[in-house]
Amino acid sequence: MPRTSAVTISEKVATTENGDNFRLVTRDGEEHSRPSTKLSFRNALKGLALASLTATIPAQAIAQAACSVADMVEFPSVYYEDFGTGSGRTMNNDVLNHTFQPTGGIQDDWYAVGRSADLSGAYMQTLGGVDADGETEGRYLGINMRGKNEPGNSWQGEFYRQNNISMVPSGLPSGASLGGFRFSTALVGTCAGCEDVPNFTLIIEDSSNGSQLASDTSSGIGVANDDVWRTATLDVVPAPASATAANLVLFNSQPEGDNGNDVGVDNISFVPLVCYSPVLDFTKTEVLITNVVGDPDAVEAGDVIRYTFTAVNSGSATAYNVAVTENSFNGLGAIPVPVVFSGAADLDGGNGTNTDVAVGATLVYRADYVITQGDIDAGGIINNLADIAYEDLAGNPFSDTSDDDDVTSGDQPTSTPVPVPAVDDASSGNAQGDTVNITLTNNDGVAAIDSTVSLIPPSGAIGVVTDGNGDIISFTVPNQGAWSYTDGSGILQFVPLAGFAGNPTPIGYTVKAPNGANSNSASVTISYVPSVPEIELVKSVSSVADTSGNGIFGDAGDTVNYTFTAENTGNTALAGITVSDTDLAALSGAFTLNQPAAGFDGDLAAGEGPVTVATATYVLHVSDVAARGVTNSADVTSTAVATSAGGDPVPGAPLLGFGPIVDDSDAGSEASFDTQDGSTTPISNPAGTGGPDDPTVLNISNVVALDDSGTATSGTSSTPVANVTTEGTPDTVNGVA
Template sequence: LADTNGDSVVGGLGDTITYSFVVSNTGNVTLSNIVVTDATATVAGGPLASLAVGASDSTTFSATYVITQADIDAGNVTNTAVATGDDTNGNPVSDDSDDPTDPTDVDPDGDGDPDDPTVTGLTQTPDITLTKTASISNSSDVGAIITYTFSVENTGNVTITNLIIDDILTNSFGLIVTPSTLAPNEIGIATATYIVTQNDMDLGYIDNSANAIGDSPNGSGDVSDVSDAGDEFTETPDGADNTNGDPTDDPTVVLLSQKPEITLTKTAVVGGAGGSIGDVVTYTFTLENTGNVTVYNITLDDAFLNASGVLISPSDLLPGEIGTATLTHIITIEDVSLGYIENSAIASGFDLNGDDVSDVSDAGDEFTETPDGEDNTNGDPTDDPTVILLIPEDEEIIIYDAISPDDGDGINDVFTIAGLQNFPDNNLKIYNRWGVLVFENDAYHLGPFFDGTSNGRVTITKEEKLPSGVYYYVLTYVSSNEVKSKAGPLYINR
């Protein structure tokens, strides 16, 4: 054998086998015109003019043969040569060749001489290499289609037949490779598709491997390979960044574009008189998963309502799903004095990776900015506070003309004038039904507030609790450099 194809492998495709022949006259007469023929190899030399009794010739004849793929698939080259000559009477004499290194010594023609064929064994190395690549239509969409391409190369030296792909992810079993028969170095292709699920998007990636299986010339299903992502010499990690030390079987990883996002809207409904002390405000929190991954354990924090860790229902939301929660607030004198109630809440959860997902509430329109209670904005239309105006827009102040300081409910305990803080130059006087001054205070918005107790004028004892009944207030205040006044009855209920 000689490495005539230059691949440094002796006995490979295109290499040459050189045969030598020893022709011996084992009869009792001289032979003439001797030739050697070989149905497989190309014989050189001859004819040999004569060969005496008992003589042998080892130099006249030789033959060469170039190894084919069929030979390698068979695992050997088997052939027999024939020597032919004439005896002294011109009669033909012939003999089939024998391989003296083969101890089998078969004698198919029954002439008493063994005729073992010459067998040159060839090394078979069946091997295939499977590469799995992927392309995705849109990496941020559940329902996106991934197209996997399976490329099988015959990296051995024998023909592989009946090639198929098994791939659990795409539910492909016995997927036929085209072509399904590959000579060495040939490549076959197969494709399969997969639809991205919500679980895949929550995980953030899809990774898996496939198997290629084929038949060598000597077996069935005896050649296989686990797919690699594309580089058999460099190891690449799986989706969780793990490796196994083998660069030839790396899983094919498709990274998905996760967009964790939630949107919190906070709206309010005022009950009772629609904005008086003691009225109940019902806040509704609407939380929508506006991202593309599932968000878990979503809770609310609302400092104004003294609420922390309030669970949204349901607290786990798939993309597009909505959860809600409700909380209440009782309007206080401070709210009324300020003239409005405003606040924001924060919703928080986490995705499957443990990353936080949160949003500051908006009043209801994520695209149009609405101002806070003092008509301020921050340039972000997605986090506007929820505002309840307790003073109508056409009123500067609102006077609540009744108090009930002793009923123990903590409501309407003091005389409340909403919006007065906007007019700091003010004076309040309160008279009983006989016109006696029982209370007076400049800058009333700063307190102390009238709770039905005299603050000690000429005819009324200081700190005396005034009886139930009708009293009269007179309020003066400066608005836009103009002195304004309001007066009316004030009721004390005990």
């Protein structure tokens, strides 16, 4: 198909004599600052298109350019004529069909090269007296066009030619290709106010055969008789494949030679247009989405890793038909498929995939990967790279591999450490005051030796301690106790404050696996069995001793031996265990209480006992014999205290909220005893025999009166005694007449 060549006209108005502060004006009204040189001014005109005309290029000469005209970049000129600077007039051998006018006014058919000030006559000078670059010292070609009314009808339209300009530029940078050429010239109508409008044709010929490669006219694009410079530009795109050299021709298309045939020409340029390779900066990032299934704070099978693939065109050419695919992916589930999320455009007329990226634009793809249970069990890092493929306008392929960031050198894989799921922990049934140890990570899918833990204190915690990794390893909750964790051990410990009763406020923690990923937050709950301090006291007659030595066990003066045993039947430790026996002390006989018993330290751990805590002796009085026995109870007093980490009572740490823990004794021995040796019979279940808190009884009514034969009868046994009385002497029973 024929290609379209653009003729660009720009306007430059001088405001000072020396050319400073002139402005470059386009038809859209945009102003541009003054360039510093002729070349920079020409480059400033790039892309300021005001009008387009059609130039037909032979189809056989077309080679597809690698980029669009908008993406092409001007390369240093292969031909450039700006006529220089300096005073005076000179001739130019490239001017045709006109004669050099060295002095005076420039008449029809004549020309001269010089400054505006040197081109005498009002019809050859410009506004502000400047050349096309705004310089008063700059020179240009002033020409009074030959027309048909010249003598002998000698009009010739062609007035400037430059032949055999190379179309094979050298020194193209790596990755650049020739896209076409730009032929431009600055024109000014110097016959201010004249009615005929200058009209020119720009022609590019193949030097090998003189055939036209392209041509356009400046008709209707703004050149006027107003002494203002305008630049016409003819783009030849794509570069002709068969031509190696070109001829540049300026042709006068306004042939009458009447008013308005006075023109200035400057900055004749033939510039290669270069296509640079498109460059896409390609990054791949990820975000973990944990609220897809189950616990929104935990990573579970079915949760998603969302990948974002971002391609930014940082080059000088449009990238066409962009495609993104996964390169390497070590996840155990289905490989994600990238799809366009934003930024896709059709910049090549519907060809290909319509995923084109203009210079400076951004194209974004997305893909979701569904995490599998295998990924979680592996506890590793999901590493992956993606590839991006794209083309230039000519279909030349380009590709790149994704990078995780724009800072680190090289293509860094996108890595997603899969966190281990932390599971809530609980310890229940603990005795109040007990130190509690919990193996924290045994249910979190990672060995304690391979992980680190960071505790999450509750509100109000104090004394927070962090380790070198920034993990919280210990703290204290006021009025409750201290929490601590040691990496590698897996043990979380809670030590309650002395006297704390109740359940501590739950805490949280996270686990960091070897892959560096932090888990969700899990909770730790400790509960204690409600404190129920209890003690049971048993009072037993362990034996009756014949202290009087009369062979009778249980008469006045004999000694009754008592044993007090206590058992901690509650779930707290007890300390300060003290026995009192006010009943026995109130009797007439001599009473001695010995406590603590030998080997007893005054404390009982929860569940400990029965333990002998005290002993006592009582010497029977004649009144006891007369009463046929001794009946009495004792009581015990103790304090509920905390338990140490080793399970021992802590006497100095009484549990708050409890008064003295007391009990009245139960009988631990049968009421009767063996009068032959004073032994007693224990009761196997003191608490279940004789009712609650039944008194301890010693019966002595089975000792009978002495007979006159000198034998004391006790029960079924007779024992000779020394104090035999004669018949008629009053008998005594255990010393009682």
